[in-house]
Amino acid sequence: MPINTIYRDSLCEWVDVEAPTEDDLKFLHERYEINHLLLEDTLDPNHLPKYEEDGNVKFFLLRESTELERKNLNTISDISTKIGIFLINSTIITVHRMKTKSIVHTKKYLASTEGETTLEKIALMIALLIMKSFDDESVSLMETMDNIENEIFLKNTNHTNQIRRLYKLKRKSGLNSRVLTISTDAIDKFKLLNLQDSEVVDLKDKHKDVVADFDHLNIQITNLISMFLALSDQKANQVMKVLAIYSVYFLPITFIAGVYGMNFDHMPELHHKNGYFFTLGLMAVVVICTFIYARRKQW
Helix, strand or coil, rough: CCEEEEEEEECCCCEECCCCCHHHHHHHHHHHCCCHHHHCCCCCCCCEEEEECCCEEEEEEEEECCCCCCCCCCCCHEEEEEEEEEEECCCCEEECCCCCHHHHHHHHHHHHHCCCCCCHHHHHHHHHHHHHHHHHHHHHHHHHHHHHHHHHHHHCCHHHHHHHHHHHHHHHHHHHHHHHHHHHHHHHHHCCCCHHHHHHHHHHHHHHHHHHHHHHHHHHHHHHHHHHHHHHHHHHHHHHHHHHHHHHHHHHHHHHHHHCCCCCCCCHHHHCCHHHHHHHHHHHHHHHHHHHHHHCCCC
């Protein structure tokens, strides 16, 4: 996509670059004298959030949560996309590889409001919307976790599918927490910009709130997994208990049947007129005694 100037007034200019090519980065280097290493950071899909200064260039590399569903959740690029923000004199340049809500909403806001703004204000708006993207993601993951919890405790559903969903949920939450934790330093560097203290504090508070939300979510997911495994063990124990009870009843009568099933020549009971009925009666007595004993023991 070509380099676009999406906002301009007497105070600042906003240049946006989506899905930059090598030629785009070369133009930015020549036109705005941005260090090649900083520009290369915007191409690395797994680069961590950071803040750097190089001469009169202030560079924020932030990551925004995305709604894309990835089959594998191994790296931070599977749950987020990066946004590079360059502040150079009166120009702000944003570089990103895909369309993001923070850029789109900031552009719409500036187009719908009258009056002028500063590049620091634009950077702050983008950062706040990035924090909102993670807040929305935490709410979505919490709702998913509540649905799984209801299925586990209130419905009889496929346990194999549930444990897979819980694992995926844990991976997504953990990766989001990692991104937010590493973003702390970059968020703190907004105090270096020409912003009011209250605006910087508001951004930091939103960052802390989202971090706390994901910390809580991680704990809840871990507890839910533990309860799920405990419930699965309990169900397995119930099955084993039923099988054990049946074995308690059948073991003694099987022993009796085995004794009289031995083919010895001298077994007086085998030739008794009522031997068969006596043996059945003995088996019945054993079963009744076992039942009474199990009831008293509350098995």
